[in-house]
Structures are given as structure tokens and as C-alpha cells.
Amino acid sequence: MRALGTQVAIVGAGPSGLLLAHLLALQGIESIVLERQSREHVEQRVRAGLLEQGTVDLLRAAGVAGRLDREGLVHEGFALRFDGAEHRVDFTELTGWTTTMYGQQEVVKDLIRAREAAGGHVHFGVDDAVPGSVDTDAPRVRCTLGGERVEIACDFVAGCDGFHGVCRQVVPAGALTTYEHTYPFAWLGILTSLPPASEELIYAVHERGFALHSMRTPAISRLYLQVGPDEPLARWPDERIWTELRTRFALDGGAALKDGPILSRGVTAMRSFVVEPMQYGRLFLAGDAAHIVPPSAAKGLNLAVADIRVLAAALSAWYADGTRELLDGYSRACLASVWQGQEFSAWMTSLLHPFPGEDRYAANLRRARLRDLVTSRAAATAFAESYVGLARPRLG
Ligand SMILES: Cc1cc2nc3c(=O)[nH]c(=O)nc-3n(C[C@H](O)[C@H](O)[C@H](O)COP(=O)(O)OP(=O)(O)OC[C@H]3O[C@@H](n4cnc5c(N)ncnc54)[C@H](O)[C@@H]3O)c2cc1C
Numbered sequence: 001m002r003a004l005g006t007q008v009a010i011v012g013a014g015p016s017g018l019l020l021a022h023l024l025a026l027q028g029i030e031s032i033v034l035e036r037q038s039r040e041h042v043e044q045r046v047r048a049g050l051l052e053q054g055t056v057d058l059l060r061a062a063g064v065a066g067r068l069d070r071e072g073l074v075h076e077g078f079a080l081r082f083d084g085a086e087h088r089v090d091f092t093e094l095t096g097w098t099t100t101m102y103g104q105q106e107v108v109k110d111l112i113r114a115r116e117a118a119g120g121h122v123h124f125g126v127d128d129a130v131p132g133s134v135d136t137d138a139p140r141v142r143c144t145l146g147g148e149r150v151e152i153a154c155d156f157v158a159g160c161d162g163f164h165g166v167c168r169q170v171v172p173a174g175a176l177t178t179y180e181h182t183y184p185f186a187w188l189g190i191l192t193s194l195p196p197a198s199e200e201l202i203y204a205v206h207e208r209g210f211a212l213h214s215m216r217t218p219a220i221s222r223l224y225l226q227v228g229p230d231e232p233l234a235r236w237p238d239e240r241i242w243t244e245l246r247t248r249f250a251l252d253g254g255a256a257l258k259d260g261p262i263l264s265r266g267v268t269a270m271r272s273f274v275v276e277p278m279q280y281g282r283l284f285l286a287g288d289a290a291h292i293v294p295p296s297a298a299k300g301l302n303l304a305v306a307d308i309r310v311l312a313a314a315l316s317a318w319y320a321d322g323t324r325e326l327l328d329g330y331s332r333a334c335l336a337s338v339w340q341g342q343e344f345s346a347w348m349t350s351l352l353h354p355f356p357g358e359d360r361y362a363a364n365l366r367r368a369r370l371r372d373l374v375t376s377r378a379a380a381t382a383f384a385e386s387y388v389g390l391a392r393p394r395l396g
Pocket residue numbers: 011012013014015016017034035036037042046047048049050104126127128129160161162163164165166167189268286287288289295297298299300301302304
């Protein structure tokens with residue numbers, strides 16, 4: 001087995017792992033990133049698309065927002081449709097903050113290019129990485145690189161390997177507490193080569209289920225439908241998807257949604273998950289490896305970036321002067337923000353989705369909450385502060 005060494009071994013080249021590698025490199029800290037999938041796979045993987053202003057600001061400060069600034073679509077509000085009428089929520093007027101639509105896969109591409117330009121080490125197609133000795137001062141990661149078995153000695157391991165990753169699994173049973181909730185529905189998401197029907201997002205609450213109209217570029221729209229959990233895609237031919245979207249977005253006297261070619265489709269489970277603490281010895285979990293939210297409030301990627309901001313600052317402090325304080329407090333610092341994101345995501349999920357089998361009483365409570373949001377400035381402001389990420393504790 002060949003011996004390699006680095007300062008921080010990072011498992012996973014999603015937004016968390018790549019951003020951490022980039023921020024560490026800016027501080028002169030070396031890392032090796034190990035990714036299970038191919039580069040092509042991670043660059044094409046369509047997932048989140050709404051970046052909070054804090055996320056954009058961080059990417060800008062890190063020098064990786066050139067394309068984001070040119071191509072990202074800055075939003076100041078969204079439309080909320082229910083009972084056949086549309087209402088606009090102007091979150092920028094309420095909070096002063098904007099959001100930016102820019103696909104997660106584009107963030108990933110930008111970060112990979114930045115690592116490449118800096119001569120960083122990102123290895124794709126590494127499907128057997130296993131961290132070890134993370135409870136000692138000499139952790140390591142074993143894997144196969146280019147057909148050869150290697151052992152990477154490092155100071156720290158960053159578990160940025162998503163919900164199904166390996167890092168959380170190496171922590172002994174009992175050292176972590178998990179909190180989970182699964183929703184009785186899922187989202188069917190499509191990408192279509194159709195210019196967005198609106199410049200802003202449209203959240204539609206309908207008795208047949210929730211629908212979201214979103215976009216990735218001026219030529220590509222992303223639409224979602226609430227469907228049953230584990231819904232087989234085979235049951236959703238194009239015509240059924242468009243008919244259902246038209247029904248849920250219908251406005252009294254309004255034009256019907258146009259349909260177009262579907263470029264890709266997938267079903268996303270609606271799940272909440274948190275692990276506490278987010279660290280064990282010299283292993284630090286970040287992003288989806290430590291917490292998952294249902295996509296209703298678009299917090300997953302933004303919470304992942306918030307973790308990385310804290311972890312990068314903590315590692316930088318350790319390398320600068322040996323201070324352990326920030327590293328020791330990593331989990332505590334992140335979890336305040338994580339639980340705020342959990343609460344808002346759960347709240348928004350229950351606001352937008354009819355639950356299977358719910359009675360008319362529950363449906364009317366939801367309608368009252370929706371009306372509150374579009375008639376009370378105080379309710380809209382509280383909502384908007386969470387929506388844009390302003391309500392989350394500022395970290396790092
Ligand atoms: C299917 C899906 C759809 C989503 N859709 C939306 C959405 O529409 N809107 C929204 O706001 N959010 C969405 N999210 C949430 C958002 O995309 C995540 O919060 C975000 O990707 C978190 O980034 P991350 O880097 O922490 O994790 P990930 O992006 O999951 O990255 C983890 C990386 O680790 C790699 N990996 C896993 N195991 C290993 C291993 N053993 N060894 C090496 N590498 C490994 C993975 O291949 C992956 O590249 C979605 C998430 C998923 C899973």
C-alpha cells in the first residue's frame with residue numbers, strides 16, 4: 001500500500017467538499033478530495049438552484065462567482081397562488097436581501113475549475129474510501145487511486161459525502177444521536193427547455209397537491225409536482241405531468257401554462273434528518289452528511305455552505321496558531337443554524353402541501369396561514385427573513 005499525506009482529507013466532491021477544499025487552499029491549507037462518482041456525473045447532477053444572498057456573498061468573497069454574477073438570475077420576490085388567485089411576496093422590500101437562481105451543478109463546475117486552476121487534488125471515481133483512526137491524532141483514509149491501494153495520512157477528515165456517504169458510518173454506534181422525519185409525499189422534478197413562464201418563482205397550493213415553477217436559466221425551467229412517496233416515474237408520462245401542472249397552476253381567468261420538451265426528471269423524497277454532534281474526534285461532518293431538509297424552502301445547499309464557512313474558519317484557526325476552540329465548537333455553532341433551517345423547512349412544507357388523508361379542518365387551517373402571509377406585513381416579514389436566510393444565526 002502506497003503512503004500519501006495531506007492536511008485535510010475531504011470525502012465527497014459535492015458543493016460542501018469542493019467549497020471546503022477551495023476555502024482551505026485560499027489559506028494555504030492542503031487537501032485531497034475523494035469523490036465516488038465521475039466528474040461528468042457530479043457536473044450534470046441537477047439538484048438545488050436557489051442561492052441565498054449569504055451563499056452568493058461567500059462565493060464572491062472566495063473568488064468563484066464570476067460566472068454566477070454574469071448568469072445568475074437575481075430575485076426580489078415570488079408569487080404565491082392559492083384559491084385561483086396570485087399574490088406577490090416582495091421579500092427584498094421586506095428584508096433588503098435578494099436570492100439568486102443558479103443551478104447547483106453550475107456551482108460545482110465553477111468550484112472544480114477553481115481547484116483545477118490552482119493545481120488542487122480532486123480524485124473522481126473513488127468508490128472505496130474508508131476513513132480510519134479518526135479518534136486519534138493521526139487519522140487516515142484508505143482507498144484505491146488509479147488502480148493502486150493508498151493510505152492517506154492527514155490531520156483531519158471532512159465528511160462531505162452526503163446523506164448516503166461512508167463517513168458517518170465510521171463513527172461508533174452510540175456516539176451520535178439522529179433525529180428523523182419522513183413526509184408521506186415526494187417531489188417529481190422536471191427540467192424543460194422552455195423559457196420560464198414568469199421571471200419569479202411561483203408556489204402553487206392546490207387541493208390536488210403542491211406545485212413549484214422555478215428556473216435555471218432564461219431558457220430552462222424547473223418544475224416540481226407533489227406526488228406520492230416512492231412514486232414510479234413510469235406512471236408519469238409527459239402528458240400527465242403537463243396536465244397536472246396546468247391544473248395546479250391554474251388562475252381564474254389566467255392563461256394556461258405552456259408545455260415543452262422534458263430534458264430530465266426525477267423523484268426526490270421529502271425527509272428531515274439531523275445528526276448530533278456533527279463531529280467525532282478528528283472527523284467533521286458537513287452538509288447533507290449531517291443534515292437533510294425537505295426541498296420546500298430550498299435550504300439544503302445553503303445550510304451546507306453555512307457549515308463549510310464555520311469549518312473552514314475553524315481549520316484555518318487551528319493551522320494558524322494551534323487554537324482548538326473553534327474546532328471544538330464546530331458542531332455547536334452549526335447546529336443553531338441547522339435547527340433554524342429545519343424548523344423553517346418543516347413549517348414551509350406543512351404550509352404548502354396537502355397531507356394525504358387530511359380533513360377539511362386541517363385544509364382550512366393551511367388556507368388561513370396562507371392568507372395571513374399575504375395580508376399581514378408582520379407575518380410576511382417574519383417569513384421573508386427565514387426565506388432569504390436572514391433569520392439564521394450568523395456564523396463563522
Ligand atoms: C436527489 C436530490 C435532489 C435535491 N433537490 C433539491 C432541490 O430541488 N432544491 C434544493 O434546495 N435542494 C435539493 N437537494 C438538496 C441539496 O442538493 C443538498 O443539500 C446539497 O447537495 C448538499 O451538498 P453536499 O455537498 O453536502 O452533499 P452532496 O451534494 O450530496 O455531495 C456529496 C458528494 O459525496 C459523494 N459521495 C457519497 N458517498 C461517497 C463515498 N463513500 N466516497 C466518496 N464520495 C462519496 C457523492 O457522490 C456527492 O458527490 C436535493 C438533494 C438530493 C439528494
